[in-house]
Amino acid sequence: MERVKDKIYYQVATDRDYRVGQKLVFDRNTINGQYRKVMMTKFLLEGKRASDFIYSKINKKFAKLKKDELYDLAHILDDYDFTLRELALEFVREKEFPDKPSRLHCLYLSNNKDTSLSNLNDFVKSKKGKQFQVVAIKLNGTIFKAGEVTIARQGESMSTYIEDARAYWSQNNIDDNKIKEILFEGTAEIVEIIKEIK
Numbered sequence: 001m002e003r004v005k006d007k008i009y010y011q012v013a014t015d016r017d018y019r020v021g022q023k024l025v026f027d028r029n030t031i032n033g034q035y036r037k038v039m040m041t042k043f044l045l046e047g048k049r050a051s052d053f054i055y056s057k058i059n060k061k062f063a064k065l066k067k068d069e070l071y072d073l074a075h076i077l078d079d080y081d082f083t084l085r086e087l088a089l090e091f092v093r094e095k096e097f098p099d100k101p102s103r104l105h106c107l108y109l110s111n112n113k114d115t116s117l118s119n120l121n122d123f124v125k126s127k128k129g130k131q132f133q134v135v136a137i138k139l140n141g142t143i144f145k146a147g148e149v150t151i152a153r154q155g156e157s158m159s160t161y162i163e164d165a166r167a168y169w170s171q172n173n174i175d176d177n178k179i180k181e182i183l184f185e186g187t188a189e190i191v192e193i194i195k196e197i198k
Contacts, residue, residue, distance in 0.1 A: 001100050004139050008191065009109040009182055010116035012123055013133045022190045026107045026141070035104040038086045041079045045069065050076045081153040088161030089151065089168065097169040100144045101183040109137065109182040111145075113194060124197060134194040141186010147174035150181075 014033065026032070045053035050073060057063040065073070089103055110116045116134045123132055149167045154160070 002143050002145070004141065004143050004184075004186075007139050007143075008136050009111055009139060009143075009184070010113050010194070011107065011109050011135050011137055012116050012119045013135055014123065014127065015131050016133060017131065018133055018135050018190045018193065020190055020193060024107070024137075024188045024190075026101075026105065026185050026188065028102060028105050028185075030105045032105060032107070034086065034108075037079070038083050038090075038104060041083060043076045043080055045072055045076065077155075078153065081155055084158060085151055085153055085161050088158055089165045092162055092165035093169055096166065099142075100169060101142055101185040103183060106183040106185050107137070107188060109139075109143075109184055111176055111179045111182060117195065120195065120197070132197040134196075135190050136192035136194060138189045138191045139184055139186060140188075141184060144169075144183045145174040145179050146171055146181050146183070147178035 043050050048056070053069075054065075054073070057065060086103060093100055093102060110119060113134070113136070120132055120134050123130075146168060149164075149171050151161065151164045151168055156164075
């Protein structure tokens, strides 16, 4: 963890419509996109628990899943794994690393413009129809840099994710070339809109 004052970092903002000079606060009361996804995602297929939907298909003679149903099921399983990972990360942070920014309430950043522009291209490919901005943000607050230890969605148990979370939160003194993400809590100001896609 590191304190920063008037430090510039970069973000790919999704559906935010930021403006230069806009001031933002990220603290434990902030609801970010990560929080919304973790706390509000439902694991339903056609209004039923995904498992109940599959069981109902199994009990029918000659039942098959349609391609769109398979896609929906894969999406649900991916969201479930994402949620489990994020809950493990927050559980470990609250108990063992409470001074570090919460992934559920922070601002996610990159340490350079080129990384953000590259991330923008990935976001646009995966989330069509959204509005995107790459912005430069001046920060005053606390940052946590994650680099060599990242936690992929692995379909693992909660206990495995908890072990991985300890390694994630234990990272210190990450070389700037190895930073994968920066978590920030504090006050921020938009200082430049680098690129927009609407």
